[in-house]
Amino acid sequence: MHIVADENIPLLNEFFADFGEITLVEGRSMTAADVAEADILLVRSVTRVDAQLLAGSKVKFVGTATIGTDHIDQDYLQDAGIGFKSAPGCNAQAVVDYVLSALSVLVDERGIGFTDVSVGIVGVGSVGLLLRRRLEEMGVTVLAVDPFKDPEEVGELVTLDEALQADVVTLHTPLTRDGEHPTWHLIDQQRLAQMKPDASLINAGRGAVVDNAALLEHMQNNRDFEAILDVWENEPELDLNLMHRCLLATPHIAGYSLDGKMRGTEYVYQGLCEFFGLPVRRKLAQFLPEPGVKRVNFSDQVPVHQALRTAIRAAYEIRVDDGVMRTAMKRSDNLKATFDHLRKNYPLRRDIPTLRVGVPAKCHDLHEALTAAGFDVRTK
Numbered sequence: 001m002h003i004v005a006d007e008n009i010p011l012l013n014e015f016f017a018d019f020g021e022i023t024l025v026e027g028r029s030m031t032a033a034d035v036a037e038a039d040i041l042l043v044r045s046v047t048r049v050d051a052q053l054l055a056g057s058k059v060k061f062v063g064t065a066t067i068g069t070d071h072i073d074q075d076y077l078q079d080a081g082i083g084f085k086s087a088p089g090c091n092a093q094a095v096v097d098y099v100l101s102a103l104s105v106l107v108d109e110r111g112i113g114f115t116d117v118s119v120g121i122v123g124v125g126s127v128g129l130l131l132r133r134r135l136e137e138m139g140v141t142v143l144a145v146d147p148f149k150d151p152e153e154v155g156e157l158v159t160l161d162e163a164l165q166a167d168v169v170t171l172h173t174p175l176t177r178d179g180e181h182p183t184w185h186l187i188d189q190q191r192l193a194q195m196k197p198d199a200s201l202i203n204a205g206r207g208a209v210v211d212n213a214a215l216l217e218h219m220q221n222n223r224d225f226e227a228i229l230d231v232w233e234n235e236p237e238l239d240l241n242l243m244h245r246c247l248l249a250t251p252h253i254a255g256y257s258l259d260g261k262m263r264g265t266e267y268v269y270q271g272l273c274e275f276f277g278l279p280v281r282r283k284l285a286q287f288l289p290e291p292g293v294k295r296v297n298f299s300d301q302v303p304v305h306q307a308l309r310t311a312i313r314a315a316y317e318i319r320v321d322d323g324v325m326r327t328a329m330k331r332s333d334n335l336k337a338t339f340d341h342l343r344k345n346y347p348l349r350r351d352i353p354t355l356r357v358g359v360p361a362k363c364h365d366l367h368e369a370l371t372a373a374g375f376d377v378r379t380k
């Protein structure tokens, strides 16, 4: 069989070489000519997969190594009898780590602790639910909203109006344009006006869930309002004025831990095996390397809040990604290419649970707080 795959999918040979020859293609510029002779198409979020790309091709199966599926015309795939598999939850942990790192910066900026803020979570799926569990175990007040979920399964839910009253609102919905509760421009001028004037908005979902022009205008009129954006309306195009006004800005890398990306490949491989009725022979654990940073130790002198933010930032330091993006954009004469270059050349990062943290046996509060945040805590 012939496989055409986005060149940015990791472990392609390790997982898929047994299926046939693999041709690598640049995902964003993939054309119908690239896929015409393919039996299997493997993509990431930057390839629009629809009739325009696939009509007349031999493609029997499409896999996307991503959580999001807004780039896939699933109705077309179904009508055309083409198999499909995405990677639900593959990088949820990485996005949670991103939000925890962002929160650590926000509370530092305000000279407060994690438990001094309330967090509104919009969308309580893989990412939102994991985030909710981590935050609540850390003692943070959460106001969660999800019109499609049952509180029996995801915990107490509030209305969007109520969630928007939180100190920090973080968005984890898919991008949808129709149905009962579409998310396109869910956060618009009116909703922004409902938020506290000194609130913070985090978007690590999809750019167009926020009306970016309205957000910039809102921030120009409310100097204490902060935004942390990983995703941008119309990316890889970017409104530089919006980026400059954001407290933290990153190039759609919230989910880019090595664990998350490789897990995405594994989930698609499993879907492909199922589709063709073949046994699953490969497992991610065969290929994941040892973490670069393996252990952080704390003494009994460190306050819990300080240990938490140090450990979170040892695992993932959002300010580095923010700095790299700002510098690259400043020097760039092609913003779209720079945005994609930053993503393609993203440095190695591991999920929080891969970091072992040593704490003295007598420090029960510290043990509890770090465990709540997801670390592999050991007493020493």
Ligand SMILES: NC(=O)C1=CN([C@@H]2O[C@H](COP(=O)(O)OP(=O)(O)OC[C@H]3O[C@@H](n4cnc5c(N)ncnc54)[C@H](O)[C@@H]3O)[C@@H](O)[C@H]2O)C=CC1
Residues within 6 Å of the ligand: 067, 068, 069, 088, 089, 091, 092, 095, 122, 123, 124, 125, 126, 127, 128, 145, 146, 147, 148, 149, 172, 173, 174, 175, 176, 181, 182, 183, 186, 204, 205, 206, 230, 231, 252, 253, 254, 255, 256
């Ligand atoms: N920045 C990044 O690198 C990444 C971004 N994402 C984005 O994050 C999104 C969420 O990821 P998951 O939690 O894994 O997806 P999921 O599908 O597990 O959960 C999404 C949740 O949003 C809810 N939802 C839908 N419409 C809503 C609305 N109008 N209001 C409130 N809730 C609504 C759904 O009911 C569902 O529970 C993905 O669709 C993807 O677009 C995902 C991974 C990485």
Ligand SMILES: O=C(O)C(=O)[C@H](O)COP(=O)(O)O
Residues within 6 Å of the ligand: 008, 044, 045, 046, 065, 066, 067, 068, 069, 091, 252, 254, 255, 256
């Ligand atoms: O999984 C998702 O959904 C994401 O947003 C991915 O992290 C995006 O990564 P790319 O597919 O654009 O490389």
